[in-house]
Amino acid sequence: MPVIESTRAATRWTTRIIPFVLAAAVGVATYAVVVRVCSSYLIDTHRRYGAAIVILVLYLLFFLLMVTTYARTIAVANTDPGLVPLGPLAVERNSRERKRTKTGAQQDLESQAYYAGPDLNPDSPGLEQFYAREVFVCDSDGRPKWCSTCCNWKADRVHHSSELGRCVYRMDHYCPWVGGMIGENSFKFFTQFTTYTACYCAVVLGATAFTLRKKIEEGSGLDPWVLAALVLAAFFGLFTFLMTVTSLRYIILNMTNVDMLGAHSKVYQLAVQVPRGTRSSDKFIVVTYPLPKPGQETNGYSSRTPTLEGAYGKTNGSRPTTRDDLATRTFAILKTEPGENPWHLSTWKNWQTIMGSNPLDWLLPIRKSPCVNHETQESFYPMGNALKDVRVRYGLPRDPVDHSNGFELKDLPSSNRT
Structure with a gap:
């Protein structure tokens, strides 16, 4: 499936750089925990094999879960974010724009069709999927909500994303960390990713903090690798922990980030x-x-x-x-x-x-x-x-x-x- 990227160049470049930043942070944490903490300090210096094995097992477990959920989230968010199909008018408009771009024709603003209002055709394509149901979100005239950009009827909890230029089912937010849209298709995987990342950071934070404290007590000085891993684990751990708490709250309330905007005064x-x-x-x-x-x-x-x-x-x-x-x-x-x-x-x-x-x-x-x-x-x-x-x-x-x-x-x- 084709990758669905943001329409903004700055966002696209940011999402391409972030994986390398995360890989570097994980590399520092892995070297610090495996080599400096477990191998050098716990095993070689203090012969504490049990503590080293526990840390390594927990580290490997949450590392694998974090990487797996991250890969799954990226794959779904970038290839299948839950886009609503474009309406016939939008398909026709996009086709004309592609032809104009291919031929190099000048863009005439006055000749462009802009569909600000809903399709007034009683047999408008897609309308039947609404009145075939027992209840749906509507406007004051009883018709469903309309997206003038995608030229389609918006189902319940569908919102238009300015990042993708498309309507998305149960849209939550665009996440630069995974480089895609978090919606109904990927929200579960995103929650799993933030949860396992928070657990991974907790293991790194605990192991490095314990080692640094012991080294200070022993007067052996600070290990820069261990200190760097501790700082990174504290930063990313706090960030992913807050994201996990927020995501779990949305799940319990059956809400999204978009739903929460003005939720106390919102009327459906x-x-x-x-x-x-x-x-x-x-x-x-x-x-x-x-x-x-x-x-x-x-x-x-x-x-x-x-x-x-x-x-x-x-x-x-x-x-x-x-x-x-x-x-x-x-x-x-x-x-x-x-x-x-x-x-x-x-x-x-x-x-x-x-x-x-x-x-x-x-x-x-x-x-x-x-x-x-x-x-x-x-x-x-x-x-x-x-x-x-x-x-x-x-x-x-x-x-x-x-x-x-x-x-x-x-x-x-x-x-x-x-």
């Missing part, structure tokens, strides 16, 4: 499926999908016939067939309270969402997080009790009800299936 607007025939009220308005085409009212019927006040403006007075009625889905537009997190499940379920349910997955960077699976018809990401509380506040049933009104397509008479 949700399109929640309600039974067909539900009308707008003084508490909420409703929208019916598929959206009407120009010259038609809701459910695709001509607006020239008498109309009734209904969901999303007016509905046609003529009675739709049972088949056409089953093809529509009605959504109420509801809002959460400020600071309410609709994706908070429980501490244990939040943990399973990112780290998985198998303890082996918690320890080893093998499988991606379960949250990368968006096949459920309920929502893009599972929602917890906050959604149920929102339903109750708006006078709706706490739990979803059967929206089919007791009908299944297979139960329709054959005359209605044609």
